[in-house]
Amino acid sequence: MSWLSKSLSSSIGKKIIMAITGLSLILFLTVHFINNMFLFFGKEGFDMLVSSLDAVKPIVRVAESMLVILFGFHIYNGIKLWWENRQANPEKYAVNAAKENSTFFSRTMPYTGGIILVFLILHLASLWVKFNFGMEGTHHYYDVVAATFQSLPVAIFYVFVMLVLGFHLNHGFQSAFQTFGWHHKKYTPLVEFIGTAYAVVFAIGFSAIPIYFFIRSMGGN
Amino acid sequence: MKETKINLTLKVWRQESAKSKGNFEEFKVAVSPHSSILEMFDELNNRLELEGKIPIAFESDCREGICGTCGLVINGHPHGEKKKTATCQMHMRSFKEGETIYIEPFRAKAFPILRDLMVDRSGLDKIQQAGGYASFNTGSAPDANAILISKETASLALDAAECIGCGACVAACKNSSAMLFVSAKVSQFALLPQGQPERYERVQNMVIAHDESGFGSCTNTYACEAECPKGISISNIARMNRDYFVSNLKLQNV
Numbered sequence: 001m002s003w004l005s006k007s008l009s010s011s012i013g014k015k016i017i018m019a020i021t022g023l024s025l026i027l028f029l030t031v032h033f034i035n036n037m038f039l040f041f042g043k044e045g046f047d048m049l050v051s052s053l054d055a056v057k058p059i060v061r062v063a064e065s066m067l068v069i070l071f072g073f074h075i076y077n078g079i080k081l082w083w084e085n086r087q088a089n090p091e092k093y094a095v096n097a098a099k100e101n102s103t104f105f106s107r108t109m110p111y112t113g114g115i116i117l118v119f120l121i122l123h124l125a126s127l128w129v130k131f132n133f134g135m136e137g138t139h140h141y142y143d144v145v146a147a148t149f150q151s152l153p154v155a156i157f158y159v160f161v162m163l164v165l166g167f168h169l170n171h172g173f174q175s176a177f178q179t180f181g182w183h184h185k186k187y188t189p190l191v192e193f194i195g196t197a198y199a200v201v202f203a204i205g206f207s208a209i210p211i212y213f214f215i216r217s218m219g220g221n
Numbered sequence: 222m223k224e225t226k227i228n229l230t231l232k233v234w235r236q237e238s239a240k241s242k243g244n245f246e247e248f249k250v251a252v253s254p255h256s257s258i259l260e261m262f263d264e265l266n267n268r269l270e271l272e273g274k275i276p277i278a279f280e281s282d283c284r285e286g287i288c289g290t291c292g293l294v295i296n297g298h299p300h301g302e303k304k305k306t307a308t309c310q311m312h313m314r315s316f317k318e319g320e321t322i323y324i325e326p327f328r329a330k331a332f333p334i335l336r337d338l339m340v341d342r343s344g345l346d347k348i349q350q351a352g353g354y355a356s357f358n359t360g361s362a363p364d365a366n367a368i369l370i371s372k373e374t375a376s377l378a379l380d381a382a383e384c385i386g387c388g389a390c391v392a393a394c395k396n397s398s399a400m401l402f403v404s405a406k407v408s409q410f411a412l413l414p415q416g417q418p419e420r421y422e423r424v425q426n427m428v429i430a431h432d433e434s435g436f437g438s439c440t441n442t443y444a445c446e447a448e449c450p451k452g453i454s455i456s457n458i459a460r461m462n463r464d465y466f467v468s469n470l471k472l473q474n475v
Contacts, residue, residue, distance in 0.1 A: 007469045010428055011398070011438035012462055081438055085396035088330050088437030094232070094245065095323045097297030101393060101447035109440060175441040181463025183456045 012179075014077050019176035021074035026173065026198065028067060033202060039209055043142040050131065050141040075117060082110035105171040112168040119161040149213035158210040166203030170196050226251040227313060230321040231265075233277055239333040239341075245323070254314035258301070258324075259284060259291060261313055278337040284309040286450065289385030292392070293338055294325040299389035300450045307387065307450040327388055329397035331435040342388045344434035345402060349386070351430035352423035353406040355416050368414050381408035383451040390445035390453075396437030401445035403431050404457035411464055421468035428465055 007013045038046045053060055098107060105112075130144055149155045173195030177183070182191070228251050236243030252261045259281050266276035282290035286307040293308045295301040301311040316322060324338065332340040370378075384405035391399045407424050410416025416423070439458060446455045 003469065003475050007465075010465075011400070011432050011436075012428055012465045014438055015440075015462070016466065081440065085398075085437040085440070088435060089328070089395060089397040090330055091328045093294055093297050093323075093325055093328060095297035095325075097302075098395065098444065100298070100302075102395075102442040102444040106440070106442040107395060171441070178441050178455070178459050179462055181459045181461075181466065183459030185456075 014081055015179045017073055017077045018081070019179035021070045021077075022172050023176045024070050025067075025074060026169065028070070029169075029202060033205055036209060037205065039142065039145060040212070046142045046145075047139050051139045054139075071120070075113075078110065078113050103171065105167050106175070109168065109171055112164045115161060115164045116168060119157075122157075145209070146213050146217070149210040150217040152214065155210035155214040159207040162203050162207040165206070166199040168199075169202060170199035173198055224253055224255075227254055227316065227318045229313070229316060229319070232321060232323045233338070234325045235277070235337050236326075236334050238336060243334065252313050254312065256313055257284070257309055258293070258295065258311045258313065259309050278335070278339045280339050281309055286310045287385060289387035292327055292340075292387045292389060294323075294327060294392055296323050299327060299392040299448045300387075304447075305450055305452045307385070327392035329388075329391045329394075329436070331397060331399070332388060332391060340388075342386075344436065345386055345388055345391075345399065347434050348399065348403055348427050348430045349406065352419070352426040355410050355419060357415075370413060374412055378409050378412040380454065381405045381412065381457050384409075384453050385451055387450060389448050389450055391436060393444040393448035394437065394439075395442060395444065396440055398439045398445075399431055399434075399436040400439035400458050400461070401449060401453055401455065403427050404455075404461035405453045407461045407464060408457040411460060420464065421471050424461060424464040425468050425472065428461075 008017060035049060038049050127144070127148065131141060135141070135144075149158070174188070174192045177188070177191045182188075228249070231248040231250060232245040233248060234243055235246045248265060250261060250265055252264065256264070259279070262277060262279055269276045279293065280290050282288045284291070286309060289307075291308040292300060295308070295311065300306060300308045301315070303311060303315055326332075326334050326338045327340050327342075329340075331344040332342055334340050382405070384402060386402060388399070388402070390401035391397050394400075407427060410423060411420050441455075441458075443455050446453065
């Protein structure tokens, strides 16, 4: 084994992979978030935005391949960490005092991650496939989104997962900084604040979309 | 003067060996509020021996919170709920009359149970042997203040050196990771000029020994810091992560 793969498969190495891919995915989410916010500024704006991305398809495909690699490493390592850590701690205490020494968000990372993975697969299989291969030459992307969230179960599922995503990010953001070794009395509270702010903004912003379209569809519009 | 005693119900983990199956055994005790939890076990063991029963196995040595030998999980907390206190310094006045207390051994795959409340913590020794030292030439003692160290750095190094190696961080961690321990041992040398020659080999070797001993990975839940009887800071883990990263880029091993 080369020094690189040896180092990256050590317990700290796996953390470093989680942190680098995690922060990169947050960057992707930021772009995704900004694009999604165009939904609130009407049909024309959003359709034009997605059409303009359609026009530079090769670049989008390169970005998507990078995302596949990032997600791949993040998910593979996450599952590996979860499994190995379960093996390292097979016997549980009769009295569980975990809630008194750690946060809910930090303890549930593998589970919130798992829920997000299920969502990711469904989200790609529905909206991404539709946007990329199911438009039949038209550019009515906005209508596709609006139609998707007419269904109450779909809307509820999206809102639930966005809340879970917020939980995941709330721990993940500051955790990445700790992994890189950036921990200091003076700026760690700021990092924690930014992470929580990110989590809250993403959770509220993303879940506003299904809520908005579902309520609109109720109004018969 | 007659001393008032408090009545407690103990649920103590009994297990004959690493391989056998363990279970909780219940004991009713009346104990002085001034006695420590270990003294309570001493009294209970005397009673068990008089009754011809097998006493409860537990570890202790200095009984003043500095050796790191004692270590019980009391109501789910390694070394009990009281912050920055070792098991031996935990007094029965912390408990209420009639309370039921669950006492378990440290649980981790890397800490196999020897008997009852005793676990084998030699995994920590293996980590220490891999790099938890600094090498010096023998000869006459060097001048005390020949190498200047700032007060702030010296304090941080001493804070890290406070680690007594008890293994509570492993017991508290949901992944049974010993990273707080490793990071304290790495930091106490990494911060000081005397630790520099071996700085990067040290962190590499200790992390490898950590992983090989069957401990899990750190996922930054910080339960270790909350339960540590010496209040070792997770900023040491950050320092170790940083040193580990740098060591991979610096060292000549390919």
